[in-house]
Amino acid sequence: MFKHLISFKTSLFLICVSIACAIAFNTIGxxxxxxxxxHEPFGLIPIGWxxxxxxxxVGIVCVIRWLWRKR
Structure with missing residues (x-):
């Protein structure tokens, strides 16, 4: 159960970092x-993606593992 939550939290963390990269790119300009x-922070675009x-x-793998174990 805890491994499932860790994977889900990891997925959310990675998506939040991606959003932070997009915000930083727009803020820096x-x-x-x-x-x-x-001059632009172009490196933030591929890192964000x-x-x-x-x-x-990670989220898809987490959901598949959860469905597999539930079955």
């Missing part, structure tokens, strides 16, 4: 310097 070079997909994957 993008700027263009005097030479016309764009990675955390989101991992959170969804």
């Amino acid at each position: 993008s700027t263009i310097d005097s030479e016309g070079i764009l 990675l955390f989101f997909l991992l959170g969804i994957l």
